[in-house]
Amino acid sequence: MTTEVGGHGQAGPLILTDKEKLMSVRPLTPETYYRMPWNLADNAITWLEPTTKCNMFCEGCYRDKDSGRHRPLADVIAELENIKRLRKTDGISIAGGEPLLYPQIVDLVRYVASQGWKPIIITNGSLLTPEIIKELKNAGLVAFTVHVDSHQKRPGWPDKSEKELNELRLKIATMIHEAGECQIATAFNATIYRDTLQDIPLLTRFAQQHQDLIHTMVYILFRTAKRPAHLESYVGGQVVDLSALVYHLDYLQDYEDVTAQEVVDKMREVDPDFEPCAFLNSNEDPRVTKWLISTSVGEKDKVLGYLDGKFSEIIQSFHHLLYGTYMAYTRPCLLNKPHILFPLAIFSQGLRRVFGKWLFNPTLWGKRLYLQNFTIIQPVDILEDGRIGMCDGCPDAMFYQGRLIWKCRLDELLKFGRFIQCAPRS
Numbered sequence: 001m002t003t004e005v006g007g008h009g010q011a012g013p014l015i016l017t018d019k020e021k022l023m024s025v026r027p028l029t030p031e032t033y034y035r036m037p038w039n040l041a042d043n044a045i046t047w048l049e050p051t052t053k054c055n056m057f058c059e060g061c062y063r064d065k066d067s068g069r070h071r072p073l074a075d076v077i078a079e080l081e082n083i084k085r086l087r088k089t090d091g092i093s094i095a096g097g098e099p100l101l102y103p104q105i106v107d108l109v110r111y112v113a114s115q116g117w118k119p120i121i122i123t124n125g126s127l128l129t130p131e132i133i134k135e136l137k138n139a140g141l142v143a144f145t146v147h148v149d150s151h152q153k154r155p156g157w158p159d160k161s162e163k164e165l166n167e168l169r170l171k172i173a174t175m176i177h178e179a180g181e182c183q184i185a186t187a188f189n190a191t192i193y194r195d196t197l198q199d200i201p202l203l204t205r206f207a208q209q210h211q212d213l214i215h216t217m218v219y220i221l222f223r224t225a226k227r228p229a230h231l232e233s234y235v236g237g238q239v240v241d242l243s244a245l246v247y248h249l250d251y252l253q254d255y256e257d258v259t260a261q262e263v264v265d266k267m268r269e270v271d272p273d274f275e276p277c278a279f280l281n282s283n284e285d286p287r288v289t290k291w292l293i294s295t296s297v298g299e300k301d302k303v304l305g306y307l308d309g310k311f312s313e314i315i316q317s318f319h320h321l322l323y324g325t326y327m328a329y330t331r332p333c334l335l336n337k338p339h340i341l342f343p344l345a346i347f348s349q350g351l352r353r354v355f356g357k358w359l360f361n362p363t364l365w366g367k368r369l370y371l372q373n374f375t376i377i378q379p380v381d382i383l384e385d386g387r388i389g390m391c392d393g394c395p396d397a398m399f400y401q402g403r404l405i406w407k408c409r410l411d412e413l414l415k416f417g418r419f420i421q422c423a424p425r426s
Helices: 018-024 073-086 105-114 130-139 162-179 197-209 260-270 309-323 338-346 349-359 407-416
Strands: 002-006 013-017 042-048 088-094 118-123 143-147 185-192 216-221 231-235 278-281 289-299 302-306 370-377 397-400 403-406 421-424
Touching (some): 073 105, 073 403, 088 105, 105 130, 130 162, 162 185, 197 216, 216 260, 260 370, 309 338, 338 349, 397 407
Parallel strands (some): 042 397, 088 118, 118 143
Antiparallel strands (some): 278 289, 397 403
């Protein structure tokens, strides 16, 4: 039996036999990747929610779909001042809810930019127009991260597959590129479920075919609130019912979480050379990759090669030395000029391989090259003894009641006042 997929660096489709597919699967090796230096006090990104209102239901969301309310801008700015006191950060992810519903979103972006932070908007994309993109670009917006996946109840796109939704992704990416005058980076999030794991090859190939428009692709692995049967859930010593949480779905209680290894295996079906370069580990197991990051260099629809951990280390260290923060998103004007990084090939084997391919292929000399990132985010792990594995140095921490918390577990604080703990049944 053979499988036909779009091959990395191929003029036509690549045919993989079952045996070859098995041979292409290789374990992740976090010991060879760069461990991102993010921590609670010094991080690349911080999360901000100016509104709880949303116009769409997404099955994998950590927030209730809420008619909700918009927070006064003064309160949001006060929160940002507290973030400044507690945490060095390069970018502020403005989310919600749907942040484009927030009446003062342009003023908020302008304020974030005025403080030296990079404003990033996390949106479902349904309210994007050329006019609002231009207005946000002029206010200082650095990036959009647009969440599109087949488990959303998206008006106008009912029951569409991931393949069919690529039409929407391309439409949005093109609009941001044109209206943003090539000054706003574009990332796409997709929540990956067990039934959409099979779509990873086509999503990966789609992103690689549009490196000029799509700068980052993020696969967020779905989780539902559940625990092993021999464990109980507690808050303050009292047993609590997980069904109160927004991400508890009764029909998925036998659901098996997707792992980062499975996603990488699928990505290697379309691109056998795919290799991560950096990671963020679990706070309970240093080898569990909670955030897994790759960076590639390529021309418009062809990947030349993947960069290594040493490259990530140089970039993060240099950014911190120069600006005092670890790097979050950057503008396309830099992502579209990887040539300027070629001198770093002295230190980076991955960049050295890319430089060699470019140097000995004169047809590439006059072509524009692009940097592209893939990120895989693995959900919370509940271990056999009840310990809860979270991202060690979470880049999506948010300010809540005087402290920084994991944004993906805010629902627990809203429902129970404390984080849930698990322990074996007595």
